[in-house]
Amino acid sequence: MNWLFLHSNQILTFVKSITDGKLLIVPVLIEGSWHLQAQNPDSINEFPNSPFRATESLKTFLFIPAESVGGEIPSEKETVIFGAKSCDLPALQILDKLFLEGAFEEPFYSERRKKTIIIAEDCSDCLPSCFCVAVGNTPYPENTADLIFSDVEGGKLVAAATERGEELLKKHGGSFSAATELQLSEQKEKRNAIKEKVKISLQEQKIEIPENIAEILQKKWPDKIWEKIAETCVECGACNFVCPGCHCFSLTDELTSEGKALRTRVWDACLSENFTRVAGGANPNKKREVRLRHRLERKFIAPYEAEEGYACSGCGRCIDACIGKLDMRKIIQEVANA
Ligand code: SF4
Ligand code: SF4
Structure with a gap:
């Protein structure tokens, strides 16, 4: 430079x-x-x-x-x-x-x-x-x-x-x-x-994040670990909304009082139960722990496999915003030590 x-x-x-x-x-x-x-x-x-x-x-x-x-x-x-x-x-x-x-x-x-x-x-x-x-x-x-x-x-x-x-x-x-x-x-x-x-x-803060995050998260850990980790998540979606890289959205259509069609795009959150719910009510990610794990996988496994590094820059906003006191650094540490 x-x-x-x-x-x-x-x-x-x-x-x-x-x-x-x-x-x-x-x-x-x-x-x-x-x-x-x-x-x-x-x-x-x-x-x-x-x-x-x-x-x-x-x-x-x-x-x-x-x-x-x-x-x-x-x-x-x-x-x-x-x-x-x-x-x-x-x-x-x-x-x-x-x-x-x-x-x-x-x-x-x-x-x-x-x-x-x-x-x-x-x-x-x-x-x-x-x-x-x-x-x-x-x-x-x-x-x-x-x-x-x-x-x-x-x-x-x-x-x-x-x-x-x-x-x-x-x-x-x-x-x-x-x-x-x-x-x-x-x-x-x-x-x-x-x-x-x-x-x-x-x-x-005694936080030790291992270098091989993707490999750790890829292993098939017992669901019980994720159930325990996700216990305090209240599905507010704050972690998704504050994240600089989360970009999922949904579209809503409505008629205004003047009879005009209005299409609005709003941020969506993969931690919300409705995120993967489809017509008829089926939902592949119905469980909270599955959704939490999915978010970590999207941050650390998918981009890593595509040789794009991680989709998390370590800003810590999701840690500060979480009302359930979930800290992804500690989750990774917990899963690594399980
Ligand atoms: S911010 Fe915390 S409580 Fe809210 S959805 Fe995310 S993990 Fe759950
Ligand atoms: S720490 Fe990572 S996952 Fe959390 S808000 Fe920042 S970039 Fe997103």
């Missing part, structure tokens, strides 16, 4: 010039949690970033929870999202593959994705639920985002990871200079330190 340096006194000018009339989404600290929210560019006083990932993933803005898909494709406003983290980006690759690269390009996602600039930055801290390093990810972005930022003494290092990012730097990067060897080694040091911090956080 070609790293450039932006002095701290140029940062705000850069943020404002890149935003220029677009919708701006930034991380905002609300009651102790970071949330991605629309913000007036004039109210920004510093580079918009959070120490770790926000509660919402990028999915919330690109593949929105409920939308009308029966009519015209709306023209979306150009948007800039600051504060994406490394654990958001593999999920974006999953959504892009599914909605943009198949035989059929999904026009609603495509319209938003093409008009959204993604700016990512290294994590400087981690949450107890973070486990990116245990699933082959890093706490610093290396691809997919248009621009990637790292903190260094006196400013930021920035690199483009897409063609759009290159164009942005050409257009708005007048005040950048080439990164020095010293700055690059400072970046390396900081990146190693945050990686180590995530590992130590896992050790302190």
Whole structure:
């Protein structure tokens, strides 16, 4: 990557010039949690970033929870999202593959994705639920985002990871200079330190995630283990909804009071009993433990067999959101030790 340096006194000018009339989404600290929210560019006083990932993933803005898909494709406003983290980006690759690269390009996602600039930055801290390093990810972005930022003494290092990012730097990067060897080694040091911090956080919580997750989950474990694990699941679907990579949806059709047909796409959740229920009431995944196991298999076995790595980036959102206190790291550990 070609790293450039932006002095701290140029940062705000850069943020404002890149935003220029677009919708701006930034991380905002609300009651102790970071949330991605629309913000007036004039109210920004510093580079918009959070120490770790926000509660919402990028999915919330690109593949929105409920939308009308029966009519015209709306023209979306150009948007800039600051504060994406490394654990958001593999999920974006999953959504892009599914909605943009198949035989059929999904026009609603495509319209938003093409008009959204993604700016990512290294994590400087981690949450107890973070486990990116245990699933082959890093706490610093290396691809997919248009621009990637790292903190260094006196400013930021920035690199483009897409063609759009290159164009942005050409257009708005007048005040950048080439990164020095010293700055690059400072970046390396900081990146190693945050990686180590995530590992130590896992050790302190006594969480040991084995490397061969796919092999462990592939074994035929007695149903009793899964029954016990799934005991506290209340089927709220929060784990699916907060996951940056979960993308299942259902379509509902209704008549409005004016007699117009309305087709709506809404996020669906494989933890819900209705997810696989078909006409006549048959349901191959009627049992809760089967559904829970199915979710883990979809995250760790199917993509692994297709040589695509894991479909889980270790963001930990499903752990924080689970009302039943289910923690997929501990589930894997429990199954491995069974
Ligand atoms: S968040 Fe927890 S309780 Fe809710 S469906 Fe997922 S596993 Fe079950
Ligand atoms: S499965 Fe959980 S930890 Fe993995 S990417 Fe989804 S929300 Fe994050």
